[in-house]
Amino acid sequence: MTTTTTPTAQITVYDVTLRDGNHALRHQASRELVRDYCQLADVSGVDYVEVGHGNGIGASSALVGFSLETDEVLLTTAREALTRKKLAVHCIPGFATVERDVLPALANGVDLVRIGTHVTEADTGAKHLTAVREAGREAVSVLMMSHMATVERLVEECVKVEGFGAQAVVLMDSAGHFSPADVTARISAIVDAVGIDVGFHAHNNLGVGIANALAALDAGATIVDGSSAALGAGAGNAQLECLAAVLVQEYGVDLGELTPFFRMGSLIAERAAGHLPKTTSSSVISALAGVFSGYAPHVQAIAEELNLEPALLWRELGARKVVAGQESIIREIARDLMDLS
Known part of the structure; x- marks a missing residue:
């Protein structure tokens, strides 16, 4: 992968604001927001800008929510605005097919495709990885809900995707469940087992998003995700402005002027006012229960409608090991819980 390089650090900074942040916007990111944000990101120190529906290309649907704009509109708008930085997308097999979604995305100028699968089902992404590599673009495997596998199983899946041709593998803490110690144990084991780049995608449900991102880097990861104003599912992601500042000050990464990062954060704070994430009791409970952060608006709405305590619903979702896309x-x-009460 293309990286930001210095004598002391080689780290890829991956911006998920316009994709994970679209969860917080209920997938209503406009072409104007994408254009204006990408123009700022293009002169910043990020390496990749990920754009799309919160659940990735091809996901706009009644099940997970309809996107305000089509994939084509979002991607062509971003591509026109990004003249220096690389354009990336998230892709979940099952939502996205190679022919209908991946190949058109590549035709619209996408440089890198992240193929996201449930942590123990990396096999389902093999076809998508192969298609991206055959098209001459960068293909990265993302293991979602990574807290639901043991360290040993994580290593097995990472070795597997390397065999499929993934050029990097990223652990996604989809529930914001990990502590820094959890991250260290997993990233260090994976780095020792594979010969490709390793990355980490944090969520801030327990208030340790930045700490977890840094723990991943300290354990040998070379790819780190961040989102401006922390815009993302649940309590949001590792806040990009903060992450950039620490990378420069403590890790010696040359990200150029930090001013563009601050402008990106200010733009999101202005345009997404009312949708900015925060760590709440509900987000903490969801993290402890190990439930996908993107379920927060659904849980809140259903709990209010049925006069049900959100904590009870979060815990039951966790007990039933519900995963993303359900x-x-x-x-x-929720109705089962009402019947029991």
């Missing part, structure tokens, strides 16, 4: 089952589980 929005339709949340109401069913």
Whole structure:
């Protein structure tokens, strides 16, 4: 992968604001927001800008929410604004197919595709990885809900995706469940086992998003995700402005002037006012329960409608090991809890 390089550090800074942040916006990011943000990001120290529906290309649907703009509009708008930085997308097999979604995205100028699978189901991404590599673009495997596997199983899956041709593997703490110690144990084991770049995607449900991102770097990761104003699912992601400042000050990474990062954060704070994430009791409970951060608005709405304590619903979702993409089952589980009460 293309990286920001200095004599003391070689780190890829990956911006998920316009994709994970779209969860917080209920997938309503406009072409104007994408254009204006990408123009700022293009002169910043980020390496990649990820754009799209919160669940990735091809995901706009009644199940997970309809996007305000089509994938094509979002990607062509971003591509026109990005003249220096690389354009990336998130892709979940099952939502996205190679022919309908991946190949058109590549035709619209996407440089890198992240193929996201449930942590123990990396096999489902093999076809997508192969298609991206055959097209001459960068292909990265993302293991979502990574807290749901042991360290040993994580290593197995990472070795597997390396064999499929992934050029990097990224652990996604989709529930914001990890502590820095958890991150250290997993990243260090993976770095020792594979010969490709390793990355980490934090969520801030326990208030340790930045700490976890730094723990990953200290353990040998070379890719780190961040989001301006922390805009993202649940309590948001590692805040990009803070992350950039620490990378420069403590890690010696040359990100150029930090001013563009601050402008990016200010733009999001202005345009996404009312949607900015924060760590709440609900987000903490969801993290402890190990439930996908993106379920927060669904849980809150259903709990209010049924006069149900959100904590009870979060815990039951965790007990049933519900994973991303199962929005339709949340109401069913809530009604089960109502019947029990």
